[in-house]
Amino acid sequence: xxxxxxxxxxxxxxxxxxxxxxxxxxxxxxxxxxxxxxxxxxxxxxxxxxxxxxxxxxxxxxxxxxxxxxxxxxxxxxxxxxxxxxxxxxxxxxxxxxxxxxxxxxxxxxxxxxxxxxxxxxxxxxxxxxxxxxxxxxxxxxxxxx
Numbered sequence: 001x002x003x004x005x006x007x008x009x010x011x012x013x014x015x016x017x018x019x020x021x022x023x024x025x026x027x028x029x030x031x032x033x034x035x036x037x038x039x040x041x042x043x044x045x046x047x048x049x050x051x052x053x054x055x056x057x058x059x060x061x062x063x064x065x066x067x068x069x070x071x072x073x074x075x076x077x078x079x080x081x082x083x084x085x086x087x088x089x090x091x092x093x094x095x096x097x098x099x100x101x102x103x104x105x106x107x108x109x110x111x112x113x114x115x116x117x118x119x120x121x122x123x124x125x126x127x128x129x130x131x132x133x134x135x136x137x138x139x140x141x142x143x144x145x146x
Contacts, residue, residue: 015027015063019059020063023039023045023056023059023060024039024040024042025037025038025039025040025060025063025099026038027067030067030068030070030071031071032071032072033068033069033071033072033102033103033106034068034071034100034101034102034103035064035065035067035068035071035099035100035101035102036064036098036099036100036101037060037063037064037067037098037099038096038097038098039052039056039060039096039097039098039099040095040096041092041093041094041095041096041097041119050093051091051092051093052092052093052097052119054086054088056092057086057088057092057097057117057128057129058084058086058129058131060097060099060115060117061084061086061099061101061115061116061117061129061130061131061133062081062084062115062131062133063099063101064099064100064101064113064115064117065084065101065102065113065114065115065131065133065135066079066081066101066113066133066135067101068101068102068103068113068115069101069103069106069111069112069113069133069135069137071103072103072106072111073106073111073137074139076139076140077137077138077139077140078137078138078140079111079135079136079137079138080135080136080138081133081134081135081136082110082134082135082136083133083134084131084132084133084134085131085132086129086130086131087129087130087131088128088129089127089128089129089130090119090126090127090128091119091128092117092119092128092129093119093121094119094120094121094122094126095120095121096119096120097117097118097119097120097128098117098118098120098125099115099116099117099118100115100116100118101113101114101115101133102114102115106137107137108137109136109137110134110135110136110137111134111135111137112132112133112134112135113132113133113135114130114131114132114133115130115131115133116129116130116131117129117130117131
């Protein structure tokens, strides 16, 4: 599978990376250094049938931060996570999670984003995690060879 195919058609809201398909989230916003994705809560991503496991929470925080930065880069560029710090603030319990990413600084090779993850239960959002994501920006192979 090509890197572009793995990155997915972000404009459609449906990322194509295998982990994204497995989790089942979709983007509801991506552009201008901002992103938002929605993750349905299913038993498969919980550790007790109710609360979402920390790894799934961190994964959507990572995707939200990466998408926010990627929205500011040239179209064929990609980002890969270089470092991430996640703080879990409350149990991720609800019908769905919403992750909102914001690009804080976009450089030539390194960018930084923040992400907040909210659990939504009965229409009420509860901040359950916040993350700081450092990303490496990569030009497409043809641009790197030039």
